[in-house]
Amino acid sequence: MGNEGRIRRSVRGARWVVVVGIVVGAAVGLLADLHLDHTPVSSTSQLLVSDGALGQSSADAASTEDQYVSARMATYAQLATDDTVLAPVAAQLGTTVPALQQVVRATPVDGTTVLSLAVRAATPAEATADDAAVTGAVAAAITSAETFGSNPSLVAVTVASPPSTPDPISVPPLGLVTVAGALAGGLMVLLGAVLWGSGLIQRLGRRVDDAVFADPAQTIRS
Numbered sequence: 001m002g003n004e005g006r007i008r009r010s011v012r013g014a015r016w017v018v019v020v021g022i023v024v025g026a027a028v029g030l031l032a033d034l035h036l037d038h039t040p041v042s043s044t045s046q047l048l049v050s051d052g053a054l055g056q057s058s059a060d061a062a063s064t065e066d067q068y069v070s071a072r073m074a075t076y077a078q079l080a081t082d083d084t085v086l087a088p089v090a091a092q093l094g095t096t097v098p099a100l101q102q103v104v105r106a107t108p109v110d111g112t113t114v115l116s117l118a119v120r121a122a123t124p125a126e127a128t129a130d131d132a133a134v135t136g137a138v139a140a141a142i143t144s145a146e147t148f149g150s151n152p153s154l155v156a157v158t159v160a161s162p163p164s165t166p167d168p169i170s171v172p173p174l175g176l177v178t179v180a181g182a183l184a185g186g187l188m189v190l191l192g193a194v195l196w197g198s199g200l201i202q203r204l205g206r207r208v209d210d211a212v213f214a215d216p217a218q219t220i221r222s
Contacts, residue, residue, distance in 0.1 A: 044161070117131065
């Protein structure tokens with residue numbers, strides 16, 4: 001009965017510390033919540049950039065054009081997140097250019113003239129639709145960038161791989177990790193108070209102290 005009384009007094013004495021534990025746990029959970037990706041699915045597609053007007057005249061011209069396209073692949077990738085390119089896409093999708101830039105990734109495939117695109121969204125259907133819009137805009141932007149005056153485009157852009165439909169991935173709803181952190185913080189403080197009131201922590205501390213600071217000579221004599 002005395003031990004139960006000490007535990008109750010310890011828990012009552014720790015009630016304000018419990019509040020601190022809840023606040024700290026909620027803060028940690030909030031940080032984790034903000035770092036979780038709540039747009040978990042990605043649709044991918046690929047654009048093939050090949051020789052256009054220059055490559056149609058001769059084999060030498062085609063070889064020169066291939067070299068030209070290869071050297072320009074990094075520039076084409078940058079177009080995928082360019083403000084001007086994404087502005088009409090953002091208006092079409094009902095979002096903003098900065099928000100779209102956060103979920104669009106373009107990467108040239110090494111050793112090829114293929115541009116790989118990936119667009120993230122909340123659902124598979126949204127990711128596929130958004131990827132289709134971005135893919136069309138990037139293809140048009142590359143063609144426009146390589147068109148000078150009334151001449152045909154120097155490159156031809158084709159969709160080598162259409163936007164995929166990704167499988168859904170489950171992530172905790174926004175705020176759930178924050179609530180879980182708050183509960184965990186409060187429970188940890190309560191558990192600590194119970195263990196302190198039961199004397200378990202004190203006994204464990206004395207045993208550790210005895211083991212660390214014991215007199216070796218006395219141990220040998222005994």
